[in-house]
Amino acid sequence: MLKNRLIPVLLLQNGLLVRSELFQIHQIIGNPIHEVQRFNEWNVDELIYLDISRDGSYDLRRDDTKVKGLDHPLGILDAVSRTCFMPLTWGGRIRTTEDMRERLRRGADKITVNSEAVRTPSLITEGAKCFGSQAIVASIDVGRNAQGNREVFVDGGRTATGLDPVAWARECERLGAGEVLLQVIERDGRGTGYDTELIHAMASAITIPLIACSGVGRFEDYPSGIQAGASAVAAANLWHFKELADRLGKNALLKAGVNVRR
Amino acid sequence: MTVGIIDFGMGNLNSVANAFERLECPSFLLTEPAQMKTVDRLVLPGVGAFGDGMANLNRDGWVPALEAEVRTGGKPFLGLCLGMQLLATRGKEHGDWQGLGWIPGVVRRLETTDAAIRIPHMGWNDVEIAKHDGIYKAAKGEQTFYFVHSFVFCPEDTSVVSAWCHHGERFVASVERGNIFATQYHPEKSQKCGLSVLRNFLQASAC
Numbered sequence: 031m032l033k034n035r036l037i038p039v040l041l042l043q044n045g046l047l048v049r050s051e052l053f054q055i056h057q058i059i060g061n062p063i064h065e066v067q068r069f070n071e072w073n074v075d076e077l078i079y080l081d082i083s084r085d086g087s088y089d090l091r092r093d094d095t096k097v098k099g100l101d102h103p104l105g106i107l108d109a110v111s112r113t114c115f116m117p118l119t120w121g122g123r124i125r126t127t128e129d130m131r132e133r134l135r136r137g138a139d140k141i142t143v144n145s146e147a148v149r150t151p152s153l154i155t156e157g158a159k160c161f162g163s164q165a166i167v168a169s170i171d172v173g174r175n176a177q178g179n180r181e182v183f184v185d186g187g188r189t190a191t192g193l194d195p196v197a198w199a200r201e202c203e204r205l206g207a208g209e210v211l212l213q214v215i216e217r218d219g220r221g222t223g224y225d226t227e228l229i230h231a232m233a234s235a236i237t238i239p240l241i242a243c244s245g246v247g248r249f250e251d252y253p254s255g256i257q258a259g260a261s262a263v264a265a266a267n268l269w270h271f272k273e274l275a276d277r278l279g280k281n282a283l284l285k286a287g288v289n290v291r292r
Numbered sequence: 293m294t295v296g297i298i299d300f301g302m303g304n305l306n307s308v309a310n311a312f313e314r315l316e317c318p319s320f321l322l323t324e325p326a327q328m329k330t331v332d333r334l335v336l337p338g339v340g341a342f343g344d345g346m347a348n349l350n351r352d353g354w355v356p357a358l359e360a361e362v363r364t365g366g367k368p369f370l371g372l373c374l375g376m377q378l379l380a381t382r383g384k385e386h387g388d389w390q391g392l393g394w395i396p397g398v399v400r401r402l403e404t405t406d407a408a409i410r411i412p413h414m415g416w417n418d419v420e421i422a423k424h425d426g427i428y429k430a431a432k433g434e435q436t437f438y439f440v441h442s443f444v445f446c447p448e449d450t451s452v453v454s455a456w457c458h459h460g461e462r463f464v465a466s467v468e469r470g471n472i473f474a475t476q477y478h479p480e481k482s483q484k485c486g487l488s489v490l491r492n493f494l495q496a497s498a499c
Contacts, residue, residue, distance in 0.1 A: 164412040
């Protein structure tokens with residue numbers, strides 16, 4: 031039987047690993063390669079790497095986080111791929127099928143598209159045609175508009191789109207996406223638990239797998255994502271600040287009766 | 293012992309090379325069919341759609357060279373994911389395409405009537421081993437592999453099946469016929485279970 035997955039999300043900004051809060055605050059927390067090596071040793075199910083850099087600069091400022099020769103995000107992908115012995119999804123700044131091809135060639139198994147998919151929905155279809163639906167993950171960031179309703183945001187949460195999250199998820203599936211990664215801006219870095227209502231609504235509306243993210247503060251928060259209908263549960267910050275984050279996360283899922291890989 | 297990884301523009305090459313590096317076996321990316329003569333083992337990896345995969349193999353002249361090396365020459369061959377599906381006679385992904393036809397059968401969409409079963413089949417799943425020699429030699433305990441696919445290979449003769457998997461329906465996780473091995477899952481992404489499969493492939497003898 032297919033296992034539910036537990037996935038760390040690593041955020042990369044200008045060549046450094048960062049933690050994120052509300053999509054606005056980004057603290058540098060470490061070296062992008064060392065962290066992956068740690069997860070590999072832990073036998074992690076899968077890894078999502080998101081390059082959230084907003085400009086083109088990759089100056090690695092702090093000495094202790096510096097990786098020699100890495101001045102470009104794809105150099106980081108190469109290095110990650112060499113140490114990454116688990117499935118890897120790469121996202122951020124992907125605008126064309128050539129961008130996708132380049133990342134898959136360098137060792138990514140799947141790529142995610144977010145802002146560009148909203149601007150040019152055919153990108154999802156073209157990607158699915160070239161690389162198969164299973165390689166295309168639609169990443170959806172959900173915020174609240176002035177009326178207090180949920181809405182899809184792009185450009186790192188800065189631009190509202192007018193799209194309804196559940197309708198957009200369904201559209202992404204129709205366009206050819208093989209999976210949806212859901213992030214909820216107001217939960218990002220807050221540790222208040224998943225938005226289970228939205229997870230449930232979105233997972234019920236699509237037939238492709240949903241990866242739930244945003245809001246995990248304790249390992250005990252994971253099962254609620256699966257119970258709400260997600261196929262996989264992800265978190266970012268929790269992985270950096272807790273020891274044995276994989277084992278303890280799996281234990282919390284097993285204890286709740288979730289079928290995970292031991 | 294050297295491994296040649298066929299680079300026909302369908303992704304996932306570094307991961308495969310990294311896995312062989314982990315096994316301390318030199319591997320080379322092959323960009324021209326003639327290079328296949330220089331290696332001891334051939335791997336056809338693939339992330340992508342059936343039609344594109346066959347188009348690339350045909351365009352770059354891989355098909356006759358593969359026939360000569362693998363089917364006539366008996367060089368051990370391992371197809372991964374799309375690389376397994378391309379062994380079929382026909383593929384039904386976004387159209388109807390002719391495959392290599394090395395193992396008669398078709399590639400069709402994974403079928404299920406259970407709404408709770410999500411497709412693509414993506415993630416870790418247990419396999420039921422049908423052939424305990426070959427790539428599963430000495431496999432012990434729970435065998436869990438990483439799958440990412442929406443289409444499955446249905447061979448006409450199921451005696452070639454070396455392992456089965458379940459996702460909505462029972463489908464082929466891997467096949468083996470003589471010097472030809474292939475897996476629907478990604479051994480290069482399946483941690484210890486996957487490494488063991490690749491190690492066994494390196495030990496397979498030529499036919």
